Amino acid sequence: MSLPVYFAPMEGVTDAIYRRVHHAHFGGVEKYFIPFISPTQNLVLTPRELRNVSPEANTGLRAVPQVLTKNAAHFLWAAQQLADMGYEEVNLNAGCPSGTVTAKGKGAGLLLSASDLDRFLDGVFSGAQLRVSVKTRIGFSSPAEFDALLDVYARYPIHELIIHPRTREEYYAGTAHRDVYAAAQARTSLCLVYNGDLFTAEACRDIERAYPQTAALMLGRGMLANPALAETYAGGAPLTREALRAFHDDLLRAYEAAYPPRVVLGRMREVAKNIACCFEEAQKPLKAVHKAGSMAAYADAVSRLFDDYELSPAPCFCAQR
Numbered sequence: 001m002s003l004p005v006y007f008a009p010m011e012g013v014t015d016a017i018y019r020r021v022h023h024a025h026f027g028g029v030e031k032y033f034i035p036f037i038s039p040t041q042n043l044v045l046t047p048r049e050l051r052n053v054s055p056e057a058n059t060g061l062r063a064v065p066q067v068l069t070k071n072a073a074h075f076l077w078a079a080q081q082l083a084d085m086g087y088e089e090v091n092l093n094a095g096c097p098s099g100t101v102t103a104k105g106k107g108a109g110l111l112l113s114a115s116d117l118d119r120f121l122d123g124v125f126s127g128a129q130l131r132v133s134v135k136t137r138i139g140f141s142s143p144a145e146f147d148a149l150l151d152v153y154a155r156y157p158i159h160e161l162i163i164h165p166r167t168r169e170e171y172y173a174g175t176a177h178r179d180v181y182a183a184a185q186a187r188t189s190l191c192l193v194y195n196g197d198l199f200t201a202e203a204c205r206d207i208e209r210a211y212p213q214t215a216a217l218m219l220g221r222g223m224l225a226n227p228a229l230a231e232t233y234a235g236g237a238p239l240t241r242e243a244l245r246a247f248h249d250d251l252l253r254a255y256e257a258a259y260p261p262r263v264v265l266g267r268m269r270e271v272a273k274n275i276a277c278c279f280e281e282a283q284k285p286l287k288a289v290h291k292a293g294s295m296a297a298y299a300d301a302v303s304r305l306f307d308d309y310e311l312s313p314a315p316c317f318c319a320q321r
């Protein structure tokens with residue numbers, strides 16, 4: 001039996017349209033995490049945030065919104081808005097490594113001080129009316145920070161603790177610290193979800209075997225490259241060129257119906273760069289996708305990719321793009 005799979009939130013990529021089209025084409029995803037909303041002093045959701053979290057934009061799939069803040073009152077305000085929309089779970093972002101975010105003490109900035117994190121979580125959990133899960137890194141500068149952070153997390157009824165076992169300073173570089181994840185499993189009774197570098201069904205099965213207490217897997221970049229990854233891991237058929245093309249074309253149509261060409265081009269270039277990983281030796285069309293300055297140039301580059309290149313026998317994310 002495979003573990004449940006969660007689609008990681010990816011700001012700028014896995015928006016409501018992406019999630020809906022993915023769900024229409026591929027199975028295997030138990031929950032889709034929505035990229036963060038970031039409440040500010042004014043306590044309003046921006047039109048863009050509303051487009052992403054509105055229940056109408058997420059019908060038919062199980063979506064979990066995410067909040068990025070260091071202010072418990074702001075978190076609770078956002079959680080209430082989301083509860084009013086019908087959501088039963090909200091996720092706290094304690095992992096975003098971006099400098100502009102951490103400089104404000106948000107995202108992975110929450111990990112700079114275990115005592116500040118404790119105070120913040122105390123405020124969150126004393127008022128939260130719905131399940132709160134947390135997506136965390138293992139420290140700001142060093143993996144050694146995680147013991148103290150885990151002690152803090154253990155004091156709260158966190159619905160699920162999703163661990164990306166890298167520090168903020170590592171961003172996505174190097175290898176994930178699976179030893180730190182293993183040690184966390186041995187030390188906590190919290191429900192743990194593993195996230196990080198799972199790019200093939202075999203890699204998912206490895207985690208399942210190595211860390212049997214794991215409740216679920218969260219997949220990010222692996223799903224952007226091979227959108228059938230969760231389905232294949234769950235025992236479904238591997239990705240085919242036809243399935244990938246149908247997904248791509250529907251996504252393109254859905255973006256075209258919603259956005260002006262300039263926005264569509266930006267979105268689709270990102271999509272195509274990711275799926276190009278699934279093709280053998282596809283540097284040439286990939287370069288053409290990068291350079292495409294118009295939808296016509298984009299369509300041409302993508303046609304070349306699908307028509308002239310072989311799908312890799314093990315289609316998966318590749319870092320060197």
Ligand SMILES: Cc1cc2nc3c(=O)[nH]c(=O)nc-3n(C[C@H](O)[C@H](O)[C@H](O)COP(=O)(O)O)c2cc1C
Pocket residue numbers: 008009010011012013034035036066093095096135164195196197198218219220221222
């Ligand atoms: C472009 C991009 C945007 C991301 N946006 C978010 C986000 O909004 N919230 C969040 O918690 N993580 C975000 N992440 C991190 C991913 O959710 C995930 O933790 C990370 O990619 C590691 O998982 P993976 O190795 O399976 O890709 C983002 C990552 C990328 C590459």
